[in-house]
Amino acid sequence: MLRAALLPAVFLGTLDQPPTGRERAVRQVFREAGFRIQENSDFRGWLSIHFVQNAGLHTRALRRGSLAGLSPRDVREAILATRELLPLVEARGVDLRRHRAELLPLTAPVWLAAPALAWLLGRFPPMRVVTEAHANPEELRAICRDTLAEARRVGVRTPRLEAAEPYFTGSSPADRPGRAA
Structure with a gap:
């Protein structure tokens, strides 16, 4: 379907x-x-930013089991994870100053951005369809694995993504048979 x-x-x-x-x-x-x-005019940069935004969101979705229904606290952590990934985008040659509009949800005060984004993800019909469509856990894990591998390759520290690594490498308690997360 x-x-x-x-x-x-x-x-x-x-x-x-x-x-x-x-x-x-x-x-x-x-x-x-x-x-x-x-x-x-910098579509490569635009795509790079959206890729790390996805990785930030997926760190929380993998912990919760879904992008649908992320709480404001989950979205706050996703925003902070994405902020940690912005140096990776820069290390790949993207001038973040050219993307201020796309970065606004990430650079606005997190106490304001997180509840607003959580509301959009949960209540705005097009956003709900997008979050429901991102339901393939292997896709989410692959995005996080690839992002972390690239961050390590270029020497960018990503503590939140690293902390979520068990959720996308198959070593989390939720991925072990007979165990609860």
């Missing part, structure tokens, strides 16, 4: 160069269909 959410905006970007004719045509098709285009 396919479950999806269709948002009124499409996220597109380039790699620091103007869109090609084909890319402009694609944008026009979306506009004519009524979509709003959100453009980013």
